[in-house]
Amino acid sequence: MxxxxxxxxxxxxxxxxxxxxxxxxxxxxxxxxxxxxxxxxxxxxxxxxxxxxxxxxxxxxxxxxxxxxxxxxxxxxxxxxxxxxxxxxxxxxxxxxxxxxxxxxxxxxxxxxxxxxxxxxxxxxxxxxxxxxxxxxVVFRRCVSCREINIVRESDFVCVFCGSDLPAAWNVAA
Ligand SMILES: [Zn+2]
Structure with missing residues (x-):
């Protein structure tokens, strides 16, 4: 856990x-x-x-x-x-x-x-x-819409897979 x-x-x-x-x-x-x-x-x-x-x-x-x-x-x-x-x-x-x-x-x-x-x-x-x-x-975020894990580049908190906004806080294991 x-x-x-x-x-x-x-x-x-x-x-x-x-x-x-x-x-x-x-x-x-x-x-x-x-x-x-x-x-x-x-x-x-x-x-x-x-x-x-x-x-x-x-x-x-x-x-x-x-x-x-x-x-x-x-x-x-x-x-x-x-x-x-x-x-x-x-x-x-x-x-x-x-x-x-x-x-x-x-x-x-x-x-x-x-x-x-x-x-x-x-x-x-x-x-x-x-x-x-x-x-x-490296800043990792999981997209809450499509669940894919993103590497955030240049503070652009947008999912590269589906275009949804990514959360401000780390959430990969959540
Ligand atoms: Zn997504």
């Missing part, structure tokens, strides 16, 4: 059912609980450039999980609810790992902008540097 707890807002998966049913147990993203975990995981990504965004989720326990870019968020999460989801890329500053780019771009979970708090906590817990907020923030 989606809802807001002390840990953050739980987002349930709202994407295509076939992606959820394709999730295999044990194939979820790697938990990154420390800068050492991140170094080890990035080293295992072969020629992947650390600055190019990877798929991430923050699980219900508040831990960051990473998966190779273009992985489905629902697979990274093992089909579970998440506190946050999106994409992030990394760089080095003063010998430490830092997040250079981070977004809430996940069409599987369509995270609320307040999911940033859970993302920030997960990164702080791991000792990975971060910006003050999403470097790319």
């Amino acid at each position: 989606a809802g807001v707890t002390a840990a953050g807002r739980r987002h349930r998966y709202v994407g295509p059912t076939e992606l959820l049913t394709a999730v295999r147990p044990g194939a979820e993203g790697r938990v990154v609980g420390s800068a050492g975990d991140l170094s080890a995981w990035l080293a295992g990504q072969g020629t992947a450039e650390p600055a190019e965004p990877f798929t991430f989720v923050v699980g219900p326990e508040g831990l960051l999980r990473l998966a190779p870019r273009r992985s489905e968020h629902v697979a990274c999460a093992g089909g579970a609810d998440v506190l946050g989801a999106g994409e992030m890329g990394f760089g080095r500053a003063a010998g430490l790992w830092v997040v250079r780019e981070v977004s809430n771009l996940s069409t599987g979970y369509c995270p609320h902008l307040d999911s940033w708090d859970a993302v920030a906590r997960a990164l702080d817990r791991a000792g990975i540097g971060r910006p003050a907020g999403f470097t790319h923030a």
Whole structure:
């Protein structure tokens, strides 16, 4: 059940059912609980450039999980609810790992902008540097007329599927 707890807002998966049913147990993203975990995981990504965004989720326990870019968020999460989801890329500053780019771009979970708090906590817990907020923030709304999920562009709160006005408040899981 989606809802807001002390840990953050739980987002349930709202994407295509076939992606959820394709999730295999044990194939979820790697938990990154420390800068050492991140170094080890990035080293295992072969020629992947650390600055190019990877798929991430923050699980219900508040831990960051990473998966190779273009992985489905629902697979990274093992089909579970998440506190946050999106994409992030990394760089080095003063010998430490830092997040250079981070977004809430996940069409599987369509995270609320307040999911940033859970993302920030997960990164702080791991000792990975971060910006003050999403470097790319995506606004998701569900159309109350046709039920399709929209990405709102340039503050144009109109459904691209049916032309109805979109609500002012996040309502994807509602
Ligand atoms: Zn619509």
